[in-house]
Amino acid sequence: MAHRIASKFKAVAFGGLLAAGLFSSPALAKDHVLVISNIQFPKDEVVKTGDKVTWKNDDLVPHTVTADDGSFKSNSIEAGQSWTYKVTQKKTVAYKCDFHPNMHAKLIIK
Amino acid sequence: MKAIIVSSLFIASAALAAGTAKTTTTTTTTKTAAAPAAKAPAAGPNDAQIASIVVTANTVDVEAGKLAETKTTNPEVKKFAEQMVTDHNSVNKQAVDLVTKLKVTPQDNDTSKALKIGGDANLATLKGLTGKAFDKAYVDHEVAYHQSVLDAVDHTLIPSAQNPELKALLVKVRPAFVAHLEHAKHVQSMVK
Numbered sequence: 001m002a003h004r005i006a007s008k009f010k011a012v013a014f015g016g017l018l019a020a021g022l023f024s025s026p027a028l029a030k031d032h033v034l035v036i037s038n039i040q041f042p043k044d045e046v047v048k049t050g051d052k053v054t055w056k057n058d059d060l061v062p063h064t065v066t067a068d069d070g071s072f073k074s075n076s077i078e079a080g081q082s083w084t085y086k087v088t089q090k091k092t093v094a095y096k097c098d099f100h101p102n103m104h105a106k107l108i109i110k
Numbered sequence: 111m112k113a114i115i116v117s118s119l120f121i122a123s124a125a126l127a128a129g130t131a132k133t134t135t136t137t138t139t140t141k142t143a144a145a146p147a148a149k150a151p152a153a154g155p156n157d158a159q160i161a162s163i164v165v166t167a168n169t170v171d172v173e174a175g176k177l178a179e180t181k182t183t184n185p186e187v188k189k190f191a192e193q194m195v196t197d198h199n200s201v202n203k204q205a206v207d208l209v210t211k212l213k214v215t216p217q218d219n220d221t222s223k224a225l226k227i228g229g230d231a232n233l234a235t236l237k238g239l240t241g242k243a244f245d246k247a248y249v250d251h252e253v254a255y256h257q258s259v260l261d262a263v264d265h266t267l268i269p270s271a272q273n274p275e276l277k278a279l280l281v282k283v284r285p286a287f288v289a290h291l292e293h294a295k296h297v298q299s300m301v302k
Contacts, residue, residue, distance in 0.1 A: 038285040060204045060279070061197040061286050079200055099193050100289050101296070 041105035054084040064098040154270025158217035161209045166222040168198040170229030187245045245301045256291040
């Protein structure tokens with residue numbers, strides 16, 4: 001009997017933890033994949049702190065992802081390669097490609 | 111000096127416009143010769159020739175860019191030249207990877223040969239220039255060259271390519287040439 005009560009208690013406790021995790025903690029971090037193609041970044045992307053943003057270079061030429069405020073900067077992302085950045089601070093950041101002056105976009109971090 | 115640059119570009123442009131090796135047209139004489147003989151459609155380059163044209167066009171611009179990197183003291187021109195070397199080398203790598211995969215051996219043709227001759231003439235001219243004269247000549251040539259290449263990509267290379275992957279590569283490279291042309295025009299406005 002004691003064993004059965006203990007098991008029931010554990011189940012209830014686990015359920016409570018699960019519910020707390022689902023309903024009271026911050027939203028789960030998301031992965032965003034932004035495909036660079038036609039010598040253009042995708043349109044401005046809205047993300048949340050903790051999210052990961054991956055830029056995938058689908059062009060035939062290298063690019064960089066360089067924040068205007070210096071908060072992030074990739075190395076050269078070769079054709080077919082990717083670069084990932086985990087966002088940490090709420091703000092709107094304009095970024096560009098160092099190689100191609102016409103390439104600009106924004107990351108809106110909420 | 112300008113005439114030399116223009117003539118070297120003319121060689122390349124004419125070659126790109128022609129877009130292929132010499133086409134042999136066979137005409138047949140018939141008894142009913144009243145109607146004008148229909149011209150055989152000009153044959154475009156085959157895939158092996160297109161591969162050679164693409165690699166040569168990129169190589170020519172890489173060589174000009176490398177020269178500019180060493181000669182210019184203008185930061186904007188230097189940055190543009192570095193971009194040309196990086197981008198055209200990258201495009202060439204993808205092109206070579208693709209034709210290797212497709213087992214296509216690039217085939218020299220009148221267009222690729224003329225591109226090489228035009229590129230060499232441009233280099234010879236640029237080597238004799240310094241300072242602002244060099245910057246202007248290099249950038250002017252880049253503007254005209256990218257316009258010619260874009261025209262060739264649109265009107266000759268893409269329509270002629272038979273292999274879907276080769277055609278897709280040409281379509282995919284086009285935005286880079288457009289961006290280069292815009293960048294070159296921007297730099298041109300700064301080195302007048």
